[in-house]
Amino acid sequence: MTEAQWLTCKRPEELFESSHCTDSRKRRLFACACARKVLHYLKDLRFQEALRASESLADGKLSEEQLKEFQKAAAKAGAHFVGMDAEPEKCAALSVVRACDQSIDPLCRTASQAQLAKGGIYTSKMAAEALRQAVLLRDIFGNPFRPAIFSPEWRTETAVPLAQQMYDARDFGAMPILADALQDAGCDSADVLDHCRGAGPHVRGCWVVDLVLGKA
Known part of the structure; x- marks a missing residue:
């Protein structure tokens, strides 16, 4: 494929x-x-x-x-x-x-x-x-042909709790806010930020949320 x-x-x-x-x-x-x-x-x-x-x-x-x-x-x-x-x-x-x-x-x-x-x-x-x-x-x-590079420094005290809250609640409406939090932490990955700000939908296992939570 x-x-x-x-x-x-x-x-x-x-x-x-x-x-x-x-x-x-x-x-x-x-x-x-x-x-x-x-x-x-x-x-x-x-x-x-x-x-x-x-x-x-x-x-x-x-x-x-x-x-x-x-x-x-x-x-x-x-x-x-x-x-x-x-x-x-x-x-x-x-x-x-x-x-x-x-x-x-x-x-x-x-x-x-x-x-x-x-x-x-x-x-x-x-x-x-x-x-x-x-x-x-x-x-x-995600896109296996373009593996995302995710820096541990982006897992901040703002990003991680937000991602965990969405994961636990199965409500991913705050994905654009997560994008802002990651960007504030220095994230410059267009793939990561665009996925957060895209139309979705998102579910448990979302590749960006998994990266933030260290599940990937």
């Missing part, structure tokens, strides 16, 4: 399966981000708890055995939709369950199930959701 293909690809599965998306933590966070986009179809709190658990595993705050229990609970909640005329809900539930899996393939299929939940049989709607997912994936993995 070339840089041009990476930047314009509309199919997240192609990006996900490339040699540039091997980081297991970021792969899991991408799967969780896709599932979160269809979480509004699901009222049972077990789905939300399962996604939080999968994110916690990604950050080393939960064991695989513990995650399995949350996954089982979500699968049990999803069984409610079997035999019902509730296709978006069934696909959304399956996307959450797969986002909690331990292996790579189900994590990848999380995106496909989320596309089905959003689009159903309508190809155009599925394609639109796939495009949004590709944007999310690039927010998480």
Whole structure:
């Protein structure tokens, strides 16, 4: 895959399966981000708890055995939709369950199930959701053809707490403020600053936030 293909690809599965998306933590966070986009179809709190658990595993705050229990609970909640005329809900539930899996393939299929939940049989709607997912994936993995150089000096008492607050709250509305904080600290990386000030969206695993927090 070339840089041009990476930047314009509309199919997240192609990006996900490339040699540039091997980081297991970021792969899991991408799967969780896709599932979160269809979480509004699901009222049972077990789905939300399962996604939080999968994110916690990604950050080393939960064991695989513990995650399995949350996954089982979500699968049990999803069984409610079997035999019902509730296709978006069934696909959304399956996307959450797969986002909690331990292996790579189900994590990848999380995106496909989320596309089905959003689009159903309508190809155009599925394609639109796939495009949004590709944007999310690039927010998480960045541009592997232009690795960012990040100076530890930019991790200031202003930048780090701000990044942590956004990460914890899953609310990245303060990204432009983070850009200002990094610039005040001496950051002169156009890639970093432009990403912060861009249109987004941003999710957990965002490559700039990860750099600020030392997670990359």
